[in-house]
Amino acid sequence: MVEADELFKNMPARNAASWNTMISGYAENRRFVDALKYFSAMSASGQIPGEITLSSVLLACANLCSLEVGKMVHAKIVKLGIEHNIFMGTALSDMYAKSGDLDSSKRIFYQMPEKNSITWTAMVQGLAENGFAKDSILLFENMMANGISPNEHTFLAILFACSHSGLVEQAIHYFEAMQAHGIPPKQKHYTCMFDVLARADRLTEAEELLMKVPSNFEASAWSALLSACNTYNNKEIGERAAMKLHELEKDNTAGYVLLSNMYASCGKWKDAAEIRILMKGASLKKDGGYSWLQLKGQYHAFFSWHLIFSKKKNENERMV
Known part of the structure; x- marks a missing residue:
């Protein structure tokens, strides 16, 4: 550019x-x-x-x-x-x-x-992202009734709706329906399914599903599983998820932080400290989160702590 x-x-x-x-x-x-x-x-x-x-x-x-x-x-x-x-x-x-x-x-x-399938998909996704999961599902069913064939993005939107509303059985139904429509699940679809199962404390099922997909699967799925293990204090599966996440992305700080938090929530302070020491030894730092707002046509970012921008960060991320 x-x-x-x-x-x-x-x-x-x-x-x-x-x-x-x-x-x-x-x-x-x-x-x-x-x-x-x-x-x-x-x-x-x-x-x-x-x-x-x-x-x-x-x-x-x-x-x-x-x-x-x-x-x-x-x-x-x-x-x-x-x-x-x-x-x-x-x-x-x-x-x-x-x-x-x-x-x-x-x-x-x-x-x-x-309207075409893209139009319907945008609305289904919009409802899902704004927290109207049931309305999103009803619109999806209406789309099907009108003879509009869903695509992979439509199914991703509906799985997202189910994921954030705890509709586990519906998510399983749509995941199977997607394959019945001749649409092979991609990484993001699997990630949504892992999230659905993990949020419902069905961690064993989530791990079993993860083990069935290719070994080069995206790290976000393992990160979602590890996050759920942290929530439900499942140390056994959490350790395996953290190990897999580290194999896929050695520089990803999420695995270290989530595993350390999980140990801390279980009262295993020594283990939590060891993970932090490993993270420090590898010279890894967790990026700080930020919020931003628009004021008089200008975009202003606010960081939770001092974040040093690397040369690879594009100018848009500065937003000031």
């Missing part, structure tokens, strides 16, 4: 396509603040954005939960007369859902004259 930015700034003239290239490039590289900055500059230049540009901006708004800018983009879409376009309607519904305005998301969804 650095080289692209230099070329863009040295262009003697720019059109809508060149602006869109930069905006979509920043959005695809998850530098959402920069995508919005370029959209603002494009608007100031007098260039009229097209559907591709607007969809990239809505993607940035959705990931930043920037409802204010999202509404402004919505107004431009209405002014351009493309609000009933299935592409724009889906992007708008998704943006409002991810920004927490579920009423607007549902209104746009139900007013759309035409």
